[in-house]
Amino acid sequence: MTTLPTADTALSGTLPARRRAPIVRLLRAEIRWIFRRPRTLVVLGLLAALPVITGVAVNLTVDPGASAPPGPGPIGPGGEAPIFVTMATSAFVLPLGSLMTLLILMLPLTVAMAGGDALAGEQSTGALRGWLLAPVARGRLLVVKSVGVLAVALVASALVVTSGLVTGLVLAGTDGLVSMSGTELSVGDVLWRLAFAIAWSTVYLMGVGAVALAISASTEHPMLVVVSVLGGLIVSQVLLQFSALDWLHPYLLPTSVNSLVDLIRDPVSFDGLAEGAVRALCYLVIGMSLAYARLTTKDG
Amino acid sequence: MRPRTKALVAAGSGIAAGLAGLALTALPAGADDDPVLPAIGAEELVTSALAAEPPAFAGVAEVQNELGLPALPATTGTESAAELLDFDEVRVFHDSEENARVQVERRTSELTFVKNANEAWAYDSKKNAAKHVTWDDADVAAARERAGAWTADGMTDGMADPSQAAAEIIERLRPTSDMVVDGTARVADRAAYELVLTPKPSEKTLLREITVAIDEETRVPLRFDVYANGRSEPVLSLGFVEFEVGAQDAGLFEFTPPEGAEVETTDAGDAARAAGERAGAEDIEQSTTTVGDGWDAVVVGEAPAEAPSEAPAEYGQDLDGLLGQFGEPVSGEFGSGTHVQITVGGVILTDDGRFAAGAVPQQVLVDALDGQ
Numbered sequence: 001m002t003t004l005p006t007a008d009t010a011l012s013g014t015l016p017a018r019r020r021a022p023i024v025r026l027l028r029a030e031i032r033w034i035f036r037r038p039r040t041l042v043v044l045g046l047l048a049a050l051p052v053i054t055g056v057a058v059n060l061t062v063d064p065g066a067s068a069p070p071g072p073g074p075i076g077p078g079g080e081a082p083i084f085v086t087m088a089t090s091a092f093v094l095p096l097g098s099l100m101t102l103l104i105l106m107l108p109l110t111v112a113m114a115g116g117d118a119l120a121g122e123q124s125t126g127a128l129r130g131w132l133l134a135p136v137a138r139g140r141l142l143v144v145k146s147v148g149v150l151a152v153a154l155v156a157s158a159l160v161v162t163s164g165l166v167t168g169l170v171l172a173g174t175d176g177l178v179s180m181s182g183t184e185l186s187v188g189d190v191l192w193r194l195a196f197a198i199a200w201s202t203v204y205l206m207g208v209g210a211v212a213l214a215i216s217a218s219t220e221h222p223m224l225v226v227v228s229v230l231g232g233l234i235v236s237q238v239l240l241q242f243s244a245l246d247w248l249h250p251y252l253l254p255t256s257v258n259s260l261v262d263l264i265r266d267p268v269s270f271d272g273l274a275e276g277a278v279r280a281l282c283y284l285v286i287g288m289s290l291a292y293a294r295l296t297t298k299d300g
Numbered sequence: 301m302r303p304r305t306k307a308l309v310a311a312g313s314g315i316a317a318g319l320a321g322l323a324l325t326a327l328p329a330g331a332d333d334d335p336v337l338p339a340i341g342a343e344e345l346v347t348s349a350l351a352a353e354p355p356a357f358a359g360v361a362e363v364q365n366e367l368g369l370p371a372l373p374a375t376t377g378t379e380s381a382a383e384l385l386d387f388d389e390v391r392v393f394h395d396s397e398e399n400a401r402v403q404v405e406r407r408t409s410e411l412t413f414v415k416n417a418n419e420a421w422a423y424d425s426k427k428n429a430a431k432h433v434t435w436d437d438a439d440v441a442a443a444r445e446r447a448g449a450w451t452a453d454g455m456t457d458g459m460a461d462p463s464q465a466a467a468e469i470i471e472r473l474r475p476t477s478d479m480v481v482d483g484t485a486r487v488a489d490r491a492a493y494e495l496v497l498t499p500k501p502s503e504k505t506l507l508r509e510i511t512v513a514i515d516e517e518t519r520v521p522l523r524f525d526v527y528a529n530g531r532s533e534p535v536l537s538l539g540f541v542e543f544e545v546g547a548q549d550a551g552l553f554e555f556t557p558p559e560g561a562e563v564e565t566t567d568a569g570d571a572a573r574a575a576g577e578r579a580g581a582e583d584i585e586q587s588t589t590t591v592g593d594g595w596d597a598v599v600v601g602e603a604p605a606e607a608p609s610e611a612p613a614e615y616g617q618d619l620d621g622l623l624g625q626f627g628e629p630v631s632g633e634f635g636s637g638t639h640v641q642i643t644v645g646g647v648i649l650t651d652d653g654r655f656a657a658g659a660v661p662q663q664v665l666v667d668a669l670d671g672q
Contacts, residue, residue, distance in 0.1 A: 176560070180410040180425040182423035182425065183558070184556065247326070250326035261407065269391065279321075283318065289313065290311055292314075293311035294307070296306060
């Protein structure tokens, strides 16, 4: 972290001058730092590959006869056909289906990893020490780190959707852009729905990321961050299986993921998605305030 | 110590705000106090509800089902009752005339029904198949005629006049039920009257009451609840959670099946004539009889003979086993059979292929069979 303007601010001494420290440069440095880590690149590569693998695998198992209607697709292990098998490999359902599947564990894992590296990881390698000693307000340190996590969340979601979209276009062209309500959608329609899905998924992942940052600020083991976040998600998903705990479900973050299916319906019903976004924002507020509280009381 | 207090304040207020937000999403909508509405009599309410033209609206309905239906395995091509009620929500669009769109949404699939001036579509996303029914003006006239004949036959021909119809309905219910307007409720954030129908004490039924919430402004029924004896929560509740009056996009009432979907087209006129020739409905009417009336009416009849053969062999073999699992054996003067009980009623299937069903306890079913 050689970009810190330590000399200037120490000399000028006035508050406004210090506030004008080039945050854009800090952000750029942080983001470059994140996307140069090999592990980030490996995970992003995996995320991009999964929709391709799903698409190709489904394309091989479903009757490839071009004119024959897909009909009742092969039934999934649960007896119910998963959506992206019934509608095969369309450029609309494949990206959304992949995003929903990956939102269960893989994408939160990516974000938790970024959150763990951001504070706990740098603490363990001693890189955070420079930040804590430098005259950078702790709030701004948190902003810089959160923007880093946000960038990972956005890039990961966009990568999954784009990879699914491209795979779908290669496999099926613009055929089968059909909503679950049976209406054919224009390419523009599909694109705005996918863009909305990316935005929503980013908000959801930031809910996860904020909790990761809060844990990250209180430990120096990045592994602990990833384990706690994944543990929390798995426990939440187990709790979601019990209908006796209905009252608890609105408080659990993974409740919202299924609302993404509403984007395949026509007209789109935004109620569930809006509720999910609010839920993610609540987690964001809680996580961020805890991370801030922990960070401001941290000693160099 | 200042950073420490700052940190505590930040953490405390952040957690409080976040939890409050989560609690808000958890709260059921419209948990406010009951609205205050001008008093209205049951008869007047029913009259106005029958007279009212449904407005153009968009709504979301949900169903809560505590019926305790046995989860029978679905046979090919058919779905068990428990499965039919297994959906997340239903979205309804109506344009105040003859056009309507209903979307039954399940977790990963959807059933879409679209009806407009001269055709109706039903699309199942799971099977990617659509059913298409068309009709022309002559069919509509014929249907009206049949409907007219039916009402003239079954009821007085005053059915066309809502106030007379309401009086008729209430008159028919009076010997067996009490009907009152019992306060008001807020349904889908709208003020509504609660119309309550309770059986007279002499009725031997498992049901405690049926309530219908009728919107004060538009007189559309917004919610329908069935209560059974010994339960405080409704055993079946079907109602709107969102209801918005307003013009709807005309495109919602058009349907073009997607490319590659299986489409099965029938003409309503032909179908009706074919049905008339087969007279299937009348057959069923002849093969069943109703014992008693009102709430403790019991339908007794012959179980349709072809039903078991439709079930795939592996289920057919264990059909008896399944019955044994869900039901309990009963016997009486009629012979012996199996009684399957759900929260709102029961069915006895006798060993010689007859059935008796009703919203009544087991003994009433047995008596009905004995009386045959």
